[in-house]
Amino acid sequence: MDWSIQEIAKLAGTTSRTLRHYDDIGLLAPARIGSNGYRYYDAEALVRLQRIMLLRELGLGLPAVADVLEREERAPHALRSHLEWLVREQQRLARQIVSVERTIDALEGGERLMAEQMFDGFDHTEYKEEVEQRWGADAYAKSDAWWRSMGADEKRAWQQRLASLNADWIAAHERGIDPAGDEAQALAQRQFEWLRGIPGTPGGGAAGPSREYFLGLAEMYVADERFGANYGGVDGARFVRDAMTAYAEREL
Amino acid sequence: MDWSIQEIAKLAGTTSRTLRHYDDIGLLAPARIGSNGYRYYDAEALVRLQRIMLLRELGLGLPAVADVLEREERAPHALRSHLEWLVREQQRLARQIVSVERTIDALEGGERLMAEQMFDGFDHTEYKEEVEQRWGADAYAKSDAWWRSMGADEKRAWQQRLASLNADWIAAHERGIDPAGDEAQALAQRQFEWLRGIPGTPGGGAAGPSREYFLGLAEMYVADERFGANYGGVDGARFVRDAMTAYAEREL
DNA sequence: CTTGACCTTGACGTAACGTCAACCTCTAAC
DNA sequence: GTTAGAGGTTGACGTTACGTCAAGGTCAAG
8 A cells, every 4th residue: 555765756757866855855754664764655645745746847846835735725825926936037038038039130240249349439530629629638649549559359348348338328228217316327337437447538547537527428428429329319328418417416 | 457356346237256256167267366365357357257247147057158258159059059948948937827827726716736526536336337347246346445445535645646647648638749659658657556556456456457457447438438528538538548558568 | 553344265055856875675586 | 595686775965156154364544
């Protein structure tokens, strides 16, 4: 009337190791244990095991399974919580799937792992006049010399860092968050840190860009469509400006 | 020109612990290490880190990330494999979601965790004549006595075991698998083991039911609609019969 | 000189078993 | 009686990607 550990494992479609584990954690004890230490299971244990397997196939964890078996009336509640879990997981996977597909498409379109052919925030030949006009020939010269001194890899590094930041700005804007909120302010902080790495920024160096320079840039993003394009259009640029302005008011 | 571990962690939106981990596994080494042992990261490391974070957000594991970073041309292949992964996972979750919903509905409909109001494979009063006719009065008496000797819990145990097995038969049939294939044969094996536990089965006891009894039952499942109902109709019963027949040919 | 804030390495915990390793037990055959 | 083989037992490590202490150095500021 009872079975050895392997027999019951086969009956229920599992392994003896699993049964030992369930015994260890107190989820399913054998009906009796022989004087030789062998575990033997009876029909009652089999039913319990089959219920365990059923719940496990639904994706419940062992603590949840134990909970349900202990008091069966909790089953609906436990299952509903679990269902929410599953739905959230599925949505997360759906988002990842979309992202991966987009990334594959981008790679096949010849792009690299992070867009680097995007707007070059340091194309000083293009912005020479504006920079000299606003912050002086000296600032331009220092910044330009620093930029020219970098190797291709380093340049790409900076571009990619900017690319990532810009992508995050766009995503933040798309989600419609508050420019003065924590998330947007964290982005403004990153923007600040990024600028901090560039010699020649007024008030720059370790201290970071000056309040005026920072605010000036923010306005430039809105005023100049060449910048605005990096943030998904003028609306995006306004969002960035608002966040940067709030940041400057608060921190600089 | 470089950052401490916390600074770069914030820049990339992660934690210092993660960076130490990446250093440990050789995924991302700091640009330099101070004489005090402090880790310092430069722009190049930042770009690499941001790429790592990008790939991680797509759901890739660290070995896959390392693989992609090592040789970027492998990225499309790695991403495509990963995509398959994701899709399979999503499908698995979809199935679990359906199962959980069905289970909740069943529970709310007043059913217990495993259907036990289903066909009672041991309702010998109902099958008395057939059993005696086919296998003799003695077989019936022994089987009946054994059944009557069990407590309600034990009876339920057997019923539930049968219920689970039947559910698996139905599921297997719905998936359209081969009755002679491994999966269906495993079910036939379970059917055999289940019968083995019933005293009074011809050729029964530890040895299990005889070939003739087993084949006879298989045919009865098809011939008698009261049985067939347990397998989702006569089609399901035919599937079970075919699997059991193949099993008998092979094993008995 | 004393706080704090920040850094280091080391080690345990996580979920649910899979997979040895070392050793004991039972059955059937020689 | 012995021996081989199948099956049982208890450890204990491995798996994934870090989170979370713990114990103890380092650094800037008051």
